[in-house]
Amino acid sequence: MLRALANAALSILSPPRCAACDAALGRDAALCAGCLSTLEPPPPLPPGTSASFAYGGALAEAVRATKFGPRPERLRALQRLVIERVREAHGFEPARGGVALVAPVPLHPARLRERGFDQAAILAQAVAAALARPCDVALLARRIDTPHVASLDAPGRAKAVKGAFVLRDPGRARHAGTVLLVDDVRTTGATLEAAAGPLRAAGLEVRAHVLAATAID
Ligand SMILES: [Zn+2]
Known part of the structure; x- marks a missing residue:
């Protein structure tokens, strides 16, 4: 009862808005x-x-808008969108080979301090909930910051992110089996590959799910 009242009060204070264009929405939805x-x-x-x-x-707009203004309703909207197709792709699998653990592609600590939140971690939590699997937001650490990777071509990106990720605690991943890496956007796949490297080196299978992907050239 109290929670219902609190939710009602919250929705009056912050009515649902489109995560891309900010238009007020008549109902609770991600986008207009x-x-x-x-x-x-x-x-x-x-x-x-x-x-x-x-x-x-609009999806590109929503991702951009969230990075520069992480309002809770925008993040919730992206969480709703990221679980589209994830069950079909990774949910219904025999135990062997199925996803055992969900983990985000981590931000560099400097970027996290600057932004105040980790979008991939927030998306990974939604994916983990949709698949009913655990989420380990600290499985990987990013030790090399690559802020200007967006301006590079595919080989440049691959070089820039090579070795950028490390397994924080190899003991933690030992029994994981298959890890599903989650990120917001996949462009060339270089970042996902770099993040998968230390997991594969530890003997884990790696898959990936992203909110939005650009076509492979
Ligand atoms: Zn809209």
Whole structure:
């Protein structure tokens, strides 16, 4: 009862808004109808990698907007969107080979301090809940900051992120089996590959799911 009242009070204080264009929404949803209509299914991706949608349009706007203004309702909207297609891609598997643990592609500590939140970690938590698997937001650490990676071409990106990630505590991952890495956007796949490196070196299988993916050139 108290919780219902508190939720009602919250929704009056912050009525649902479209995560992309900020339009007020009449109902609790991630995006307005106009923005929703710009969402496209994901492009073909390498085996083991899936995405909820193609990168672009309103989704690109929502991802950008969230990075610069992490309002709780925007993050919730992205959490709703990131679980699209994740069960089909990674949920219904025999125990052997199925996803055992969900982990985000981590931010560098300097970036986390600057931004105040970790978008991939927030998305990973939603994916873990959708798959009913545990989420370990501290499985990997990012030791090399790559703030300007977006301006690089594919080989440049791969070089910039090589060795950027380490397994924080190898003992923690020992029994994990298959790890599902989660990130907000996949462009060339270089970052996901770099993050998968230390996990594979520890003998783990790695898959990936992202909110939005750009087509492979
Ligand atoms: Zn909108």
